[in-house]
Amino acid sequence: MKFTVNIIILFFLIIQPLYAAKVKVDPSEFGVEGGNACVDCHFKTSAGLAEQWKKSKHGQLGMNCLDCHQANTEDNDAIEHEGFTIAAIVSPKDCGRCHVTEYQQNSSSVHANAVSLISKRLPAMAQNLGGKAIVAAGCDQCHGSVVKVKGDGTLDTATWPNSGIGRVNPDGSKGSCSSCHGRHEFSKAQARDPSSCMRCHSGPDSPDRAIFEASKHGMAFAANRNNMNLDSDSWVAGKDYTSGPTCVTCHMGAAGKLPPNHDVGLRNSWNLNTVVSERQQLVIFEDGDKMDLPESQEAPDPGTETTKIDGTLGTVKMVIPPERRRKAMSVVCLECHGKSFVSSFMEQFDSVVELYNEKFGKPAQAIMEDLYEKELLTPTPFDEPIEFSYWELWHDEGTRARHGAAMASPNHTWWEGMYQVARNFYSKFLPQVREVAGKDAEALIQKHVKNDKENHGWLDQPNKLSPILGYGNSKPGGE
Amino acid sequence: MRWPAFLNIKTIGLLLTGGIAGAAFILVLIEFDHATSTEAFCTSCHSMEIVAEPYRQSVHYNPTSGVRASCGDCHVSRGVISATWDHILGTKDLFKQLFGADYDNPVVNLVHAPDAAFKAREWFRKTDSDTCLRCHVLEGIKGTRADTQKVHQEESEGKSCIDCHINLVHRKVPGKKVFKRDAWNRMVEEEFGLQEGMAEKIRQGLVKAPQP
Numbered sequence: 001m002k003f004t005v006n007i008i009i010l011f012f013l014i015i016q017p018l019y020a021a022k023v024k025v026d027p028s029e030f031g032v033e034g035g036n037a038c039v040d041c042h043f044k045t046s047a048g049l050a051e052q053w054k055k056s057k058h059g060q061l062g063m064n065c066l067d068c069h070q071a072n073t074e075d076n077d078a079i080e081h082e083g084f085t086i087a088a089i090v091s092p093k094d095c096g097r098c099h100v101t102e103y104q105q106n107s108s109s110v111h112a113n114a115v116s117l118i119s120k121r122l123p124a125m126a127q128n129l130g131g132k133a134i135v136a137a138g139c140d141q142c143h144g145s146v147v148k149v150k151g152d153g154t155l156d157t158a159t160w161p162n163s164g165i166g167r168v169n170p171d172g173s174k175g176s177c178s179s180c181h182g183r184h185e186f187s188k189a190q191a192r193d194p195s196s197c198m199r200c201h202s203g204p205d206s207p208d209r210a211i212f213e214a215s216k217h218g219m220a221f222a223a224n225r226n227n228m229n230l231d232s233d234s235w236v237a238g239k240d241y242t243s244g245p246t247c248v249t250c251h252m253g254a255a256g257k258l259p260p261n262h263d264v265g266l267r268n269s270w271n272l273n274t275v276v277s278e279r280q281q282l283v284i285f286e287d288g289d290k291m292d293l294p295e296s297q298e299a300p301d302p303g304t305e306t307t308k309i310d311g312t313l314g315t316v317k318m319v320i321p322p323e324r325r326r327k328a329m330s331v332v333c334l335e336c337h338g339k340s341f342v343s344s345f346m347e348q349f350d351s352v353v354e355l356y357n358e359k360f361g362k363p364a365q366a367i368m369e370d371l372y373e374k375e376l377l378t379p380t381p382f383d384e385p386i387e388f389s390y391w392e393l394w395h396d397e398g399t400r401a402r403h404g405a406a407m408a409s410p411n412h413t414w415w416e417g418m419y420q421v422a423r424n425f426y427s428k429f430l431p432q433v434r435e436v437a438g439k440d441a442e443a444l445i446q447k448h449v450k451n452d453k454e455n456h457g458w459l460d461q462p463n464k465l466s467p468i469l470g471y472g473n474s475k476p477g478g479e
Numbered sequence: 480m481r482w483p484a485f486l487n488i489k490t491i492g493l494l495l496t497g498g499i500a501g502a503a504f505i506l507v508l509i510e511f512d513h514a515t516s517t518e519a520f521c522t523s524c525h526s527m528e529i530v531a532e533p534y535r536q537s538v539h540y541n542p543t544s545g546v547r548a549s550c551g552d553c554h555v556s557r558g559v560i561s562a563t564w565d566h567i568l569g570t571k572d573l574f575k576q577l578f579g580a581d582y583d584n585p586v587v588n589l590v591h592a593p594d595a596a597f598k599a600r601e602w603f604r605k606t607d608s609d610t611c612l613r614c615h616v617l618e619g620i621k622g623t624r625a626d627t628q629k630v631h632q633e634e635s636e637g638k639s640c641i642d643c644h645i646n647l648v649h650r651k652v653p654g655k656k657v658f659k660r661d662a663w664n665r666m667v668e669e670e671f672g673l674q675e676g677m678a679e680k681i682r683q684g685l686v687k688a689p690q691p
Binding site (some may be wrong): 037040041044045047071073075076078079081083085149150151152153154322 | 664665
C-alpha cells in the first residue's frame with residue numbers, strides 16, 4: 001500500500017508543468033481602460049516606480065496600473081483615488097488571477113503560513129521582550145502582519161506598510177508576492193538572487209545568508225554570478241545554468257525532471273527550527289492546503305478530517321512521507337553530484353541533526369520541563385537567565401549548527417554552531433540549572449545528562465590530559 | 480434746463496434715504512458674512528469645536544506662508560449674494576444643532592461625520608471648488624515634490640480640486656463609493672470603547688451616547 005502511494009506521489013510531483021506555468025488570462029485582456037491616465041500622472045509623481053513598471057514584463061505586455069490595482073467598491077480596502085476605485089495592496093489573490101499555479105502552490109506553503117507558525121512564540125517574544133513597535137517593524141516585516149483596514153479607509157500603521165511573506169491581506173489571502181518579487185519591476189533575476197531571500201534569512205534564528213555565503217555553493221555562485229542566466233525564462237538547473245545553486249535552485253527551482261514549485265518547504269525532510277528536530281511528513285488537504293506533521297505523530301488517513309495550521313479543520317487528501325521529500329531534494333543535487341556523493345552528504349547532515357538532538361536538544365528540553373514541573377522556575381517567559389540560555393541554545397546556536405550542516409558550511413556547523421551549543425550547555429545552562437535547582441540539581445543532571453555515557457561520559461573522566469587548556473603540558477603525552 | 484417735474488424734494492429725499500439704506504444693508508450683509516465666517520463664530524457651537532480640532536493640526540491652519548484659511552474661506556462662497564445665500568442655507572445646521580441629535584457629544588459627532596463629509600464634498604464639486612481658488616491659482620502651483628507643477632498643468636483638464644484633494648483638513652472619511660458604514664461604526668466603537676452594535680443604535684437615535 002505504502003509503495004503504491006509513493007508511486008502516485010512521485011507521479012504527482014512529476015506531472016506538474018516543467019516551467020513556471022503560463023498565465024491563464026488572454027493578453028487581449030491586458031490593459032484596463034483608464035489605466036493609462038494613472039501612468040501619465042505617476043511618471044511625474046513617482047517616476048521611480050513608473051519606470052520600473054515600464055521596464056517590467058508587465059509593462060511591456062501592455063498591462064497598466066489598473067490591471068493589478070483596480071478594486072471593487074465592496075472590497076474592504078478599496079479607496080477612491082483620482083476618480084478610480086483602487087487598492088494599494090495587490091494581494092497574492094490578485095496576482096493569482098493570472099499566476100494560478102504559483103498562487104496555489106505558495107498559498108499552502110510554510111511561507112504563506114508564517115504568521116500562524118509563530119503564533120505560539122510571538123506573545124513571549126513580542127510582549128515580554130519587545131513591544132508593539134518591534135512587532136510592526138521587526139517580526140511582522142518578515143513573517144507578515146495581519147493587515148487592518150480602519151473604518152476611515154486607511155490602513156493601520158501598526159500593520160502597514162508590510163511585505164512579510166505570510167501577510168494576511170484584507171481580502172483574506174495569505175502571503176506577499178512582493179516579498180521576493182519586488183514591486184514594480186518584478187524581476188525574475190532579483191527573485192532568484194540569494195539576496196532576495198536574505199532580507200529575512202539572516203541573523204540568529206535563520207542564519208542562512210552567512211551559511212550560504214561560506215559554503216562551496218555560495219562561493220560558486222559569487223564567482224560565477226554572470227554565468228547564472230538569472231533572467232532567463234526557462235531556468236532549469238543543469239540545463240539553463242550549471243555554475244552553482246542559489247537558495248531558489250534547491251528549495252523551489254526546476255532541476256532535471258523535478259518541476260519548480262512555489263511551496264518553499266516542500267523538499268525539506270527535517271524541521272530544523274525546533275528544540276528537537278523531527279523528520280516531517282507533508283499532509284495535503286483536499287482543498288490544496290498543506291501542513292507539516294512531525295514523523296512521531298501518526299499520519300491521518302486520507303478522507304479523514306484533521307486540524308490545519310490555522311486551527312480550522314480540513315479533509316486529508318494524502319500524506320507524503322519525509323523520505324519522499326528528501327528524494328525530491330536529492331534530485332536537485334544529482335544534477336551536479338553523483339548518487340553516492342549525495343546520499344553520503346545527507347548521511348553527514350542527518351548525523352549532525354541527530355547528534356544535536358540526543359546530546360543537547362533532548363536533555364535540555366527534559367531539564368527545563370522538570371524545572372517548571374518542580375516550580376523551580378516561574379511560568380513567566382524570559383524572567384530568568386536560564387530561559388535565555390535555553391532559548392538561545394536551540395533557537396539561535398542549535399539552528400545555526402543544523403542549518404550549517406544542511407547547507408555545507410563547516411564553520412557554521414561547528415564553530416558558529418555546535419561549539420556554541422556545547423559552550424552554552426556546559427558553561428552556562430548546566431551551571432544555571434545548579435543555581436536554580438540547588439540540592440536537586442545533581443540528580444537532575446545525572447538523570448538527563450550524565451547517564452548518557454556516550455555523549456556526556458567525558459564529564460566523569462576528570463584526569464584526562466587537556467594540554468590545549470594548559471593542563472598537563474609538563475607531563476608525558478602533553479604538548 | 481429744468482428739473483423733471485417728478486424730482487421734487489420729497490422724491491429726492493426718498494431716493495437718498497433708500498440709497499443710503501440699501502448701501503447700509505449691503506454693508507451690513509458684508510460685515511455679517513465676514514463675522515459669521517470666522518473660526519470663532521463657527522466654533523461657538525461645541526459640535527464645530529470637535530470638527531475644528533483636526534483643522535488646527537492641518538496645513539490649512541498652519542501653512543508656512545502664514546496665510547490661514549478660516550472656516551468661511553473654504554465653506555462660504557465668494558461674492559456677497561452667494562455668501563448670504565450660503566448662510567441662509569446654513570441656518571439648517573443651526574436648526575439641527577438645536578433640535579437634532581446631540582452633535583456636541585464626540586461619539587454622536589463621529590458617527591455622523593461621514594454624512595457631513597459627503598455633503599461638503601458634493602458642495603465643493605457643485606461649485607467647482609471655487610472657494611479653493613480664493614487662495615490657490617492653478618498656474619501658480621509649483622509644489623515641493625518633483626513634477627507637482629506639471630501634474631497640475633497637464634492632468635487637471637476637466638477636474639475640480641475636490642476630485643483629487645479630499646481628507647486634507649478634517650477627520651479622514653473614505654470616498655462615498657467605497658464607504659462602509661459597518662467598518663466606520665466598528666472604528667467608532669473601538670475608539671470610544673463601546674460594545675459592538677452601539678454605534679448604529681446611536682446613529683438611529685435609539686440609545687443615548689455615553690459621554691466619553
